[in-house]
Each structure stands twice: as C-alpha cells, then as structure tokens.
Amino acid sequence: MPNLELGKYVIYVVPAYLITGAVIAAMVADSLLRAGRWKREVEKREVEKREAARNGQKKKKA
Amino acid sequence: MITLLANPQRFLAFSRVAAPSLGALAAILGLAALWTGWSVPDDYQQGSTVRLMFIHVPAALTGMLIYACLAVSAFFGLVFRHSLADAAARAAAPLGAAVSFLGLVTGSFWGRPMWGAWWVWDARLTSYLILFLFFVAYMALQASIDDETKADRASGILALVGAVNLPIVYFSVQWWNSLHQGETIFAAGGSKASPVYLLPLFLMWGAFYAGFGALWLVRIRAEIWRRRAQALAVQGAR
Numbered sequence: 001m002p003n004l005e006l007g008k009y010v011i012y013v014v015p016a017y018l019i020t021g022a023v024i025a026a027m028v029a030d031s032l033l034r035a036g037r038w039k040r041e042v043e044k045r046e047v048e049k050r051e052a053a054r055n056g057q058k059k060k061k062a
Numbered sequence: 063m064i065t066l067l068a069n070p071q072r073f074l075a076f077s078r079v080a081a082p083s084l085g086a087l088a089a090i091l092g093l094a095a096l097w098t099g100w101s102v103p104d105d106y107q108q109g110s111t112v113r114l115m116f117i118h119v120p121a122a123l124t125g126m127l128i129y130a131c132l133a134v135s136a137f138f139g140l141v142f143r144h145s146l147a148d149a150a151a152r153a154a155a156p157l158g159a160a161v162s163f164l165g166l167v168t169g170s171f172w173g174r175p176m177w178g179a180w181w182v183w184d185a186r187l188t189s190y191l192i193l194f195l196f197f198v199a200y201m202a203l204q205a206s207i208d209d210e211t212k213a214d215r216a217s218g219i220l221a222l223v224g225a226v227n228l229p230i231v232y233f234s235v236q237w238w239n240s241l242h243q244g245e246t247i248f249a250a251g252g253s254k255a256s257p258v259y260l261l262p263l264f265l266m267w268g269a270f271y272a273g274f275g276a277l278w279l280v281r282i283r284a285e286i287w288r289r290r291a292q293a294l295a296v297q298g299a300r
Contacts, residue, residue, distance in 0.1 A: 002100035006110040013113050016171035020117045027160050031280045038287035045294035
C-alpha cells in the first residue's frame with residue numbers, strides 16, 4: 001500500500017511530483033490540441049480547394 | 063523501417079495506431095510506477111526523498127534520449143533533405159525542453175535536502191543545464207528564421223553541435239570529481255541501488271520513454287498537417 005507519510009521532506013517530494021504532473025499534462029494537452037488544430041485546418045483548406053476547383057469548372061462550361 | 067516511414071502517408075497511418083498504443087502503455091506503466099514507488103520503504107539515508115529518484119532519473123535519461131532523437135532527425139534532415147526528418151526534429155525539441163526542465167527541477171528538489179543547495183555548478187548539473195539550453199536555442203533559432211528550409215538547416219547544424227554534449231553529460235561523473243552520484247543502476251559489478259527501488263524506477267523509466275514516443279508521434283503528425291495546410295494556403299492564394 002502507498003505510504004503517504006513523507007515526514008520532514010514532504011515540502012520537497014510533493015511539489016516535485018506536482019510540477020512533474022503539471023508539465024506532463026501541459027505537454028499532452030499542447031500536443032493533442034496542436035495536432036487537432038492543424039488537422040482541422042488541412043480539412044478546411046482541402047474543402048476550399050475542392051470548391052474552388054468546382055467553381056472553376058463551372059465557369060469554364062459557362 | 064525508417065525508409066518505410068519516410069513517406070508521410072505511411073507515417074500518418076502508422077502513427078495513428080502507434081501513438082495511442084504508446085500513450086496507453088505510458089499511462090499503465092506510469093500508474094504502476096506511482097503505486098509501487100509510493101509503496102516502498104523510506105531509504106535509510108535519503109528518507110522519503112528517495113521517491114524523487116523515480117521521476118528525476120527517468121526525466122533526466124529521457125531528456126538525453128530526446129536530444130539523441132533530435133540530433134539523428136536533424137542529421138537525416140541535413141543529409142537527405144527529407145521534410146519528415148525536419149518535422150521529427152522540430153517536434154522533438156519542445157518535448158525535450160520540457161522533460162530536461164523536469165530533470166533539472168526534480169534534481170533541485172532532491173539536492174536541497176540532501177546537499178543543502180538547490181543548485182551547484184557541478185559537472186553533471188552544468189552539462190545537463192547546457193543540454194536544456196540547446197533545446198531552447200534550437201527552438202529560438204527555428205522561430206527567428208522565417209524561411210523554414212533555412213531555419214531547419216541552421217537549427218539542424220546547431221542540434222548536431224549540441225550532440226557533442228551528450229557523452230559529456232553521461233560521462234561527466236566519471237571524468238570529473240562530482241557531487242552528483244556516479245553510475246548507480248548500471249554500475250560495474252551490478253546495481254548499487256537497493257532492488258526494492260529498481261522496480262518503480264524501471265516502470266517510470268518505461269512510462270517516460272513510451273510517453274515521449276506517443277507525444278513525439280502526435281507532434282510529428284501535427285507538423286505534417288501544419289506544412290500541408292501551409293502548402294494548401296499557398297496554392298489557394300495563386
């Protein structure tokens with residue numbers, strides 16, 4: 001079972017774990033948000049490109 | 063394997079499965095490491111600060127692994143001019159900066175009660191600080207040059223120069239009289255650490271490596287999409 005009695009060193013151990021947890025959470029969040037943002041951006045631009053190509057074909061036919 | 067994954071489409075298909083798998087592995091190993099790490103008895107000398115070793119050592123070693131990955135990617139980018147290699151180098155740098163920062167901070171939290179100082183200009187600490195600064199310098203150089211090709215080339219050269227520091231970090235405790243403890247886990251003649259502490263240490267080490275693998279893949283995917291979005295934007299503007 002985990003031993004949570006850290007004695008006089010609690011002021012060193014707990015903040016170190018908290019900082020580590022915060023940095024890891026920030027890394028995970030930043031990586032996932034960044035990937036999601038650029039994936040959506042690519043999808044949006046590909047739709048725009050397809051629409052532009054379709055409009056160009058229509059103009060040619062007209 | 064590298065040749066196979068050099069194609070961005072194949073890389074995206076591979077990483078779509080590999081990234082969540084590594085992420086899940088990292089989470090499982092991390093939770094197991096926390097459970098076992100907080101269950102061990104206090105060390106007879108270090109007391110409860112021995113638990114700091116379970117995050118400090120894996121963070122410090124992962125920082126070095128990330129720099130090696132950054133340097134190898136930069137090398138492939140410089141020699142073969144492959145955009146995926148440059149994307150991999152770019153993706154590794156922020157992770158390396160964050161993890162090596164953790165290595166420094168957690169070491170500092172251990173140093174204060176054990177050595178009586180948050181920081182000493184010891185060979186291991188100083189060379190590791192330089193490693194962290196190389197990550198920061200790599201990102202700063204990338205950000206300071208608008209032309210991405212030139213930025214990748216300049217920062218790639220910087221990354222290769224910084225690779226010289228890796229063996230210095232590793233061997234610093236042997237080459238100089240150091241306050242930092244020497245080889246412990248892989249010491250000649252067997253590990254000097256008590257076996258009871260090795261399980262949580264190895265579990266957390268595995269968690270850090272797997273976690274880095276997962277996040278690196280996610281960030282390379284982001285970098286591929288960023289470049290594709292920019293290429294599409296240029297095409298749209300014509």
